[in-house]
Amino acid sequence: MIVELGHFALILACLLSFIQGTFPLYGALKNRGRLMSLSAPAAYGQFFFVAISFFALMYAFIVSDFSVVNVAKNSHTLKPLLYKISATWGSHEGSILFWAFVLALYGAMVAYFGRRLPKSFHVTVLAVQAMVGFGFYLFLLLTSNPFERVFPFPMEGNGLNPLLQDPGLAFHPPLLYMGYVGLSVTFSFAVGALIAGRVDAAWARWVRPWTLLAWCFLTAGLSLGSWWAYYELGWGGWWFWDPVENAAFMPWLVATGLLHSAIVVEKRDTLKAWTILLAIIAFSFSLLGTFIVRSGVLTSVHAFATDPERGVFILAFLFLVIGGSLLLFAMRADRLQPGGLFAPVSRESMLVINNLLLSVAALVVLFGTLYPLLRDALTGDKITVGPPFFNMAFGFLMIPLLLVMGLGPSTNWKRADLVGLLGRLKFIMLAALLATIVIFYIVDGGEIMAAVWLGLGLWLLLSTLFEWAERVKLFKSGFMARIIRQPRASMGMSFGHLGLAIAVIGISGTSYWNLEHQDIMRYGDSASIGGYDVTLRDTDGIAGPNYTAVKATFDVSRDGSTITTLEPEARVYMTPPMPTTEAAILSTLSADLFVVIGEANNKEHTEWAVRLYYKPLQLWLWAGVAIMVLGGLISLSDRRFRMGAPTRGYK
């Protein structure tokens, strides 16, 4: 009964999105007030019904209603409650329903917080949002209905991929989707502006908080996924340049660019067409990501249920939305007259460089991701593009980006003095260089690239702190008050850049100074890595709710004194049968010690395959990313961006 209600509510939401996307838009074009006033109530109604639909599906998962195909395929009675709930968005159908749900949530938020926008513009934005939603509802109802029943129904479900049964991953997709879909708002605003033929500072002030919000979610979602890969896959890696990772990374790169170019539109009333284009591209990458993940067009370790027929549907939808908006852009962009002019050396130029580098980086990732496909389609050759390409090409672009990042915030708007700027920052450069040399001396050297990345990280760290100190006039009278009272957006920028600096330092450590040791160990055997001595004390067979496991106990000591015990597990899940590794990690500020227990090497189970990893500064990466998200949230709390605050100048 509840399942049927959910299905019915989904159909209602679909109809409401159609209404929201058409009549009010017509009203806006013909200036008919009554048609326009349909818009916001339709947005609320749409959200209400899709929420009912989503929670009905969640209910079916919680009570394990196996008469629903989707539940039978993706759940199991023995699964812990958390994973029954997370299975709601873990399956193909459920994840698309979740997309639609989040899309409608953002639509309702725009309807509410944007109520002081000029009516016709508000209506246009909501109509664009609804049209995208309509496509997703049709996709659900026509090709991927999550409420489909099966009869006779199975007594037990198939279970969820055990790798995904992890708290980190339960929350990774919702965060990522909040980010992906958050970019839809920016997109709707951009298309709305193209239809209205007008972009100004107020528009940018409107777009920035939504972009920031989406960016925070994307950053958090990406890093949570990366963290999961780090501790769950058992290889100590945290980024694999896998097509699905890239699919989430490309919108992040473009959203980061958009975040910065919107500042230029807001402050200097220029770069308008470019910002609009970025807004369209950012969301296009979100949709493209969904297409890549859901259509099976690229092989990936993220082997989700794939189906070419669905692929054709998404591709057609993609073509309508992205192609349509890019065509609209091509026809209307000329109307967006740039305002303020700026000199080649200025804050604006720095932000333009940032935008160019980030966009090219996104294109490089796109190219690397699609190249195997293009090659296969044109010549039939099967190749894979792996980390070496991405690390080199992407890394090459990040070097100038990090250099400019250190300069940008200290540069004046309109026109800046490069010589003076470099003069002010030369001590910072020298300090970063010296610190790199000292660290290299202490750790006994390493690869050249390690020094480059470490140096860039330190440069960014120090220059960000320097800019902050100059801005708040540190140690001059009243500086405490200035620290607190500085605009939240500037504070957020400092945190954001600082976070990236810390993450870059972490990446240099964990990428270039990591150690690896594989061994067959008997009880009592020791292995040493990174100054730690790791001794296999014992193993034990244990049983969890839906798995059995071997749990090993390792004593970890340093310089003869015991520090801790680590207990990695090798689990074998029952439904579906699948082995997983649960690494045990000792995290400290200087390095992570990462221990994995493998299979027994002999029939008596006295010898075990053991893998040890030593990952310097790994914690810095996670901390840096967390600080970046914090910076985004601080910036979001800036008074200028209070979503309900009245906007001036947009008439």
Next chain:
Amino acid sequence: MNKFIPFAIFCAISLALYVGLSLNPSNIPSELINDPVPEFALTEVGSDTASFSSETLATEEDVIIMNFFASWCAPCYVEHPFLMELKNRGYKIYGVAYKDRARNITRFLEEQGNPYTQVGADENGRVGIEFGVYGMPETYIIKNGIIKYKHIGPILEMQFEDEFIPILESAR
């Protein structure tokens, strides 16, 4: 700047994706095509000596079929009757039981019939790894110890007609 450039790029990408949809991503050719088989020596099921080895394949005069299978693999049960038929049609098939216990293999062959000239027991899966096997079942066509063709998944009758026979014929 020409404002139509983004649209044009997008059209090209869409076209590539559309073509990509019709490709089969699991269709990956073996790196070992036209290379000699990796060296191996396996105990034959039911004996104690390493009597089935890469040497066996290299000295084999006929074009042979080499089939990786396991008793724990459901698609192998689907494929098995067809292997029996191939044996009756006069093809020579060698088997490698991948990550399986001798007892289970023996029972599997007793129940399902034995189409194999020889069956090697690859208990720890090492030979499978050397061959680049990543799904059960997988089948190779081998001539004079040289790998000519690799097929992933159970062999269906139609596929055998379309894919195997031309290669078996040309290799003869």
